[in-house]
Amino acid sequence: MSYVFRYVAYPRRGFRQNSLISLLVLLSLLGYLYYTASVRLKEIERQQRIMAMGATDDDEYDHESGRIVEWKAKYDRDEYVYQKFNRSCYMPNMPPYLLKTPVKESVLKQRGCERRLPSAIIAGVRKCGTTPLMNFLLLHPSIVGPGPEPHYFDAQYDKGIDWYRNQMPYSAPHQITIEKTPTYFIHPHDVPPKIRMDVSLNTKIILILCDPVHRLVSDYLEWTMKQPKFSLGMRHKFIAETFEKSVIEGDRFGTVNMFNEIVDLGVYVKHMIRWFEYFPPGQIMIIDGETFKLNPVQELQRLEDFLGIRPFFQTEHFYYDSTKNFFCMAFPEKRCLGSSKGRTHPDISERILKTLCEYYRPYDITLSKMTDMTFSWLGKC
């Protein structure tokens, strides 16, 4: 130190003294550089070792035993809140722990929080369980998503990509963003190319399909509630005062009204062909909505694998609610979806159900062959 002081105070001292100090400064600089580089290198090696073991996050690896350990956040609520919030971009609100208030600006920066475009999109299908699927996925500490459906690619496209990005919540670098807009599914001509062009060629597409007859009844019910005065066609929709009048052509007994958009939506294969033109099979995950209803955890675990995120979901996170007749969340707090999900369906005559089932069956058989999937509703008629 005194050398440095003298060097600064009496810069014109002898040549030998100056060179000695310069050498010392240079050596300490080199030492510092060597130290930081070796620390960084060791960190990279450690991360690579952890990743090579199949772990997706640092604390999944126990350095003493050299093994992958169970994620404490799976069963410990405090650890869960720590992972979901303290390591991310939002304040831990009171239950149900929604992403409401971002942390302050300086912390956002420090944690690398940004509004990022989605890496996966739930693109359909309406009334097949897209809301429970999204809500259940959002439990995962590594997933964030917007509250309302953005409808960017089918309705808000003029607003531009920055508007779309601003609909997304903040995410930390270890998190992924998922959005859901079920109506994307029936715009297979323009939505898939727009996603590829504007978001990424690697965007993952999640589709939940269900029994098309059951879906149709659910859709009809939803529209009757939205349009109490039954009117002819909202776009190409036809919602008459009864389900039968809406889906079966009046003068030709037994003929399904295939031009009604709510009927056409259930011809999944027609729309799927287009999606497969733009996304390779490995980038599209299809979930059987009926299986999801009965065993959500199994499907959520398949999704973790597909999305490449750390395994989190387990049976204990859900319980079957016998009043609602559906699975609800049990972790970190008990929570079911609102009353608009899981409504009681009207009684429909067996004859109409059979007509519809037979109408959809050949399409579903083709879809089954195309996707190599056996859909749970296929053997129904």
Ligand SMILES: Nc1ncnc2c1ncn2[C@@H]1O[C@H](COP(=O)(O)OS(=O)(=O)O)[C@@H](OP(=O)(O)O)[C@H]1O
């Ligand atoms: N766990 C759980 N809780 C509640 N509801 C569940 C669940 N799992 C699947 N479902 C089925 O999801 C149907 C609603 O589908 P969507 O969320 O895709 O509807 S929407 O398109 O967003 O309006 C909803 O349709 P309805 O029964 O007609 O209300 C349910 O059949």
